[in-house]
Amino acid sequence: MSDRTTEERFHRARKDPELAVLEGFHALKHALRFGAEVLETAIVEPEALGRLVASLAPDLSERLPASDARIVTPQAFARLAPRPPATGVIAIARRRRVSPAEVLSAAGPAPVVLLVRPRHAGNLGAAVRVAAAAEAAGVLALGGRDPWEPDAIRGAAGLQFALPVAGVDVLPPTDRPFVAVDPGGDPPPASGLPARALLAFGTERHGLDETLLSRAEIRVAIPMRKGVSSLNLATAVAVALYAWRRID
Ligand SMILES: C[S@@+](CC[C@H](N)C(=O)[O-])C[C@H]1O[C@@H](n2cnc3c(N)ncnc32)[C@H](O)[C@@H]1O
Missing domain, CATH: 3.40.1280.10 (SPOUT methyltransferase, trefoil knot domain)
Incomplete structure (x- = not known):
């Protein structure tokens, strides 16, 4: 799958009332801890994600393997959000609907x-x-x-x-x-x-x-x-x- 289609999906997700864009490792970490359905994760560097998991969320090491994430170029990552997160991690999850x-x-x-x-x-x-x-x-x-x-x-x-x-x-x-x-x-x-x-x-x-x-x-x-x-x-x-x- 190309970086271009990844960009399109992240841009569409920002406007989709069913979806949540998780900008940064901390947002993804909490979403996973509290049971979110994460649909897609994009990263720049697998080693950097591994280091974040090891130091900040070892409890998620099995649920957040870098091998499951889509690796994109730094240039493409910079286009996935208006303010690309410094942690080099961004994801799309399904919102939790409640009335x-x-x-x-x-x-x-x-x-x-x-x-x-x-x-x-x-x-x-x-x-x-x-x-x-x-x-x-x-x-x-x-x-x-x-x-x-x-x-x-x-x-x-x-x-x-x-x-x-x-x-x-x-x-x-x-x-x-x-x-x-x-x-x-x-x-x-x-x-x-x-x-x-x-x-x-x-x-x-x-x-x-x-x-x-x-x-x-x-x-x-x-x-x-x-x-x-x-x-x-x-x-x-x-x-x-x-x-x-x-x-x-
Ligand atoms: C920035 S304040 C709003 C300031 C506004 N000029 C006013 O006088 O209410 C935003 C909200 O924070 C809460 N808040 C801020 N300071 C508060 C205080 N000292 N006591 C109670 N509520 C406060 C209130 O609910 C307030 O409406």
């Missing part, structure tokens, strides 16, 4: 993270990454960006495969307690955040709008030094989720 209603109906006390109109795919990905690490029940991105777009997968290091993640245009009904995480809110309650909360975070520039704020059962602020306006979106998600984990 927003399924995300919200997950059992157990863990919160669902609701990102309202996130503007930056990197922030969206970083929020997915911390939600996976903190064992949140799932992540919903309301409006705008697709949590499976390549830059969001890159920002999440492929951890979209570790928990249910979906984009949504309209929030389905839910009995989860709606918690607005907002710089204008109150200090977190001493009893901690309610179980099964839907933790809503606002868009980077304008935060949560009045409609969503008025829907909240509680509004929680992360304390900050005087003069600091707000935290980065993904940082706020990290603080809120680890505050929840501490008391869980």
Whole structure:
């Protein structure tokens, strides 16, 4: 198979809502660890992949042999993505489809993270990454960006495969307690955040709008030094989720 057809497949995959482009070794590593169906891997140097597996993911040595990957020239690799990953590894996997209603109906006390109109795919990905690490029940991105777009997968290091993640245009009904995480809110309650909360975070520039704020059962602020306006979106998600984990 020629480098040209490999390029065409990777370009088509970026626009295919069923597929996920995994840019870089870390995204591929996490995708495999969390059971993704990887359809194709392209690399430049088999020895370099072997070294990455040996040093960063020896648990995957049997599932990520360089012999299964397509070897392409450095020139062709540079055309497989707008920002070719420095690790020299890129792959295509099948997205894991989950409906927003399924995300919200997950059992157990863990919160669902609701990102309202996130503007930056990197922030969206970083929020997915911390939600996976903190064992949140799932992540919903309301409006705008697709949590499976390549830059969001890159920002999440492929951890979209570790928990249910979906984009949504309209929030389905839910009995989860709606918690607005907002710089204008109150200090977190001493009893901690309610179980099964839907933790809503606002868009980077304008935060949560009045409609969503008025829907909240509680509004929680992360304390900050005087003069600091707000935290980065993904940082706020990290603080809120680890505050929840501490008391869980
Ligand atoms: C960059 S901030 C938005 C800033 C926006 N100008 C505002 O005042 O809300 C993005 C989101 O991160 C969360 N956030 C950032 N700092 C926070 C804080 N100190 N307390 C609670 N939430 C915070 C909120 O959900 C916020 O909507």
